[in-house]
Amino acid sequence: MPKMKEQIKTYFNRYVEFDDAEIDAIYEKLEEKTFKKKTFLLEENTICRHNYFILKGVVRLFYIDAKGHEKITQFAIDNWWITHMESFINQIPSSQYLQAVEDTTVLCLSKHNLELLYKEHPKLERMFRLVTENMLIANLRKSDIYLQMKSKERYTFFVEKLPDFAQRVPQYMIASYLEITPEYLSELRRQRN
Template sequence: MNKEPFLDYIGNYITLSKEEEALLFSKIIERNYLKDQYIVQQGDVCKSVNFILSGCTKTFYIDAAGQEHIVGFSIADWWTSDLGSFITQSPADFHVQCIESTKILQFRYEELEVLYQEIPKLERLFRKITERAFVASQKRIIRNFSLTAKERYRIFKDTYPKIEQRVPQYMIASYLGITKEFLSKIKRQLSLEK
């Protein structure tokens, strides 16, 4: 297991001793998923939070009419999960599916609870991660209410350039809450403005 990317990531929040690192990695599962495989499925209880080492995932739900609604993407050094399901251990509202072959570090619910007892500073790490996710979610809600589709696309493009290059346009359109045809129209307009 290549520990460095994750250790670099958590080093932004906390410092672990060598003993704490060893305990942490004894409780983590490294998993590989193929393109199109699900990490979480809507209706199942989400048993883990997942740190992405490589690859890309989408988080989405399917409405009663069978329409897919993408609520997020995740790439290397990001987290993916149905956090509400994980925290409450109740059925997931979202699917998490791999857009590319994806390698993750999995933190299972029961093991994470043990780690919180053994390494209390991990609670601070996961609190900070959850806070950041909450703030991002709130900002996205405000943008969806107050900005045009064109403005939302510009923000997406500027904020997540690595994702736009890797994800099909119809998925970006779903994330923005528009049709792929309307996204194509927006992109044409923006190219004419340059």
């Protein structure tokens, strides 16, 4: 079994037990792709056709605000799904960009194939229900916590809870994600030491 398929299998079986035939059928609908650093998986105003499973790499989701600044709303690394949910689920134009932060290899699951798979494999529906529930929980936590925390706490929290991200992502991107100006984040870091 190719390494990629192993990786997907391990991931899937964390949620629901699939047998090899099922994994094969699902894997067949996935397309492997590599994106060089800084290339876009999705651009603003286009419909997000895929949900991406990151085999290796880092991807960010961001939009450009009224002042022309990039606002990062999500990061994803190895073994995470990333897409612009609203665009992907409803197949409407995206308000955000998906971009590789470093060279990144993904498995692409198209909306079309996903719907086909749901029909043939109810287990997959269960898996994505569980995955979506986990994403929801994570996001609820994020908004509960981040909205109430001061900048410094958000930064400390981020570095502690997501060290893998903190290491692989430049500081100004972390600042953007945490809604802190890079200048102020720099000052906070100085205070800490």
